[in-house]
Amino acid sequence: MNRPAQSGSTVVRISDLSLEFSTDDGLVQALAGIDLDITPGEFISLIGPSGCGKTTLLRVIADLEAHTSGEILVNGVSPDEARQNRAYGYVFQAPALYPWRTVRRNVILPLEIMGVSRDEREARSTRYLELVNLTGFENKYPWQLSGGMQQRVSIARALCVEPELLLMDEPFGALDEITRDHLNQQLLELWRKTGKTVVFVTHSIPEAVFLSTRVIVMSPRPGQVVDVIPCDFSKDRTLDIRETPEFLEIAHRVREGLKAGHSYDDD
Amino acid sequence: MIDRLRYQGAFLPVLTVVASLIVIWYAGAVFLNSTQLIDRYQRQDINWNLGRLAADAWRMERPVLPSPHQVGIELKKTVLDKRVTSKRSLVYHAGITLSSSLLGFVLGTLLGVALAIGIVYVETLDRSLMPWIIASQTVPILALAPMIIVVLGSVGVTGLFPKSVISMYLCFFPVVVGMVKGLRSPEPMLIDQMHTYSASRMQIFFKLRLPSSIPFLFASLKVAIALSVVGAIVAELPTGGQGGLGARLLTGSYYGQITMIWAALIVASIVSALLVTAIGRAERVALRRLNGGQAVTV
Incomplete structure (x- = not known):
């Protein structure tokens, strides 16, 4: 099973991966025959309608869900091992902050669990809170922050583990469009600064096209990849590129892919 | 400030309820005592x-x-006029009940927290314990209390502890129920998050x-503390005259001193109310943190 890690070339290697689980209505094929290689520094978006398995795929990478067949390697090892090595940071749909902890103590939670020294915790939380523009909010409590700020805290918390891989499950899905635009820009800048590999689940076409180096379009029943669309916008792009013909063309291709993979008649 | 306003807001309604209860009590005293009195009037031919x-x-x-003022006089006699160390002082007896x-x-x-963790x-x-825990509470404590006292007494355990065992028997139940719910209350997402950190079960327990x-614990504790006073009083009944509010109740009923029973009851409810209030205060502080x-708002 354990192929030698092809260091530097693949962060996530998925081949012919399937996942089925049984429900009261019988066996459900959540993922079928997924092939995907993710190289370091890429920003991958998984897009598709609800039920297409995009979150499930992310959870398989994070070892929160077990696949039933096929193969997956994260950093050259099994997802379970990768999780134990704390190879990734995971940002959930909701900020998932602890109300009884201050912003700083929320950020250092994973470090406490990993047994990182106090000084190091302090230093890292300062650094990553600065990176998400939250300097000065260290001693606030979550309820004193807006939804967008809370989600930035949770991004800082995922970053302070200093993983090479960042897994994000619709992190801005619950936010209003203006906040979302703002955070998209910040995330892009953060990705540029840190050079992390990002796997990003979304159901917003503009978000996916704006952020990604590759957009993976998925379709449901069973969850599979219908199109892989490279986007090579310059690294210092701004939200303005969303008005350009190139952007609209790619967005159109994503939309076509979503249409092809999913007939809405049966809904 | 808001607390103060709320207090003032509640003051009048509470006063109204208390006043009407006292009126009903006086009326009830006339009604319930009338049979005896009318009987006497007729015997003695009194108009x-x-x-x-x-x-x-x-x-x-x-x-x-007894009418409220009679109970008041009895309370004054047994609470204010007696030295606290006197065996006739209700404060002394309340102290005994309170400690157990x-x-x-x-x-x-x-015990409740330990069982909930288990x-x-x-x-x-999870599968085996809960039915037994529920069954334990269907046994009437009044039937169980003398047996516990006697059994523990026969192995040489007397005094405070056997009485506490009965309080404990009533207390652990709401704590188990509340804590099981509370320990299971974190959303699956938060548990998943802990898994992404490779947190141990111990870390998940203490940090999440x-x-x-x-919050669940405190809701249970409020029920438990009131039950613990009930348990202590019930436990004092079979020990007969060793002290405590339960013993006072028993003495009162032996000698037909209804007023004494009422006085003990009122002191018991004051003790419970104070304890519940104390837990409520602690709850507010804890939940705020x-x-x-x-x-x-609790």
Whole structure:
């Protein structure tokens, strides 16, 4: 099973991966025959309608869900091992902050669990809170922050583990469009600064096209990849590129892919 | 400031309720004592009217239902006029009851929390323990109390502890129920998050499950503390005259001193009310901390 890690070339290697689980209505094929290689520094978006398995795929990478067949390697090892090595940071749909902890103590939670020294915790939380523009909010409590700020805290918390891989499950899905635009820009800048590999689940076409180096379009029943669309916008792009013909063309291709993979008649 | 306003807001309604209860009590005293009195009037051929009946009903020596001021006088005699160390002082007896209920409350809470942890973490216990715990509460405590006292007494355990065991028996139940729910209250997402950190079960317990259970714990503790006083009083009944509010109740009923029973009852409810209030205060402080300093309504 354990192929030698092809260091530097693949962060996530998925081949012919399937996942089925049984429900009261019988066996459900959540993922079928997924092939995907993710190289370091890429920003991958998984897009598709609800039920297409995009979150499930992310959870398989994070070892929160077990696949039933096929193969997956994260950093050259099994997802379970990768999780134990704390190879990734995971940002959930909701900020998932602890109300009884201050912003700083929320950020250092994973470090406490990993047994990182106090000084190091302090230093890292300062650094990553600065990176998400939250300097000065260290001693606030979550309820004193807006939804967008809370989600930035949770991004800082995922970053302070200093993983090479960042897994994000619709992190801005619950936010209003203006906040979302703002955070998209910040995330892009953060990705540029840190050079992390990002796997990003979304159901917003503009978000996916704006952020990604590759957009993976998925379709449901069973969850599979219908199109892989490279986007090579310059690294210092701004939200303005969303008005350009190139952007609209790619967005159109994503939309076509979503249409092809999913007939809405049966809904 | 808001607290103050709320207090003032509640003051008038509470006063109204208390006043009407006292009126009903006086009326009840006339009604319940009338049979005895009218009987006597007829025997002694006394002409009577409602005014005389009421006046007599409110100052009977052995009333069926004593009037509020009679109970008040009894309370003054036994609470204020006696030295606290005197065996005739209700404060002395309340102290005895209070100490065994507090010990029982602490033991019951510890037992309840321990059982809840077992139920949440060990699947076998989850399936096997709960029915027994529920069954334990269907046994009438009044039947069980003398047996516990006698059994523990026969192995040489006497005094405070056997009484506390009965308080504990009543206390642990709400704590188990509340804590099982509380320890299971974190959303699946938060548990998943802990898995992404490769947190151990111990770390998940102390950093997530335990803090999340605090609101549930306090809701249970409020029920438990009131039950612990009931348990202590019930436990004092079979020990007969060794002291405590339960013993006072028993003495009162032996000698037909209804007023004495009422006085003991009122002291018991004051003790319970104070304990519940104390837990409520602690709850407010704890929940405020748990919410990052944000005020909470309980």
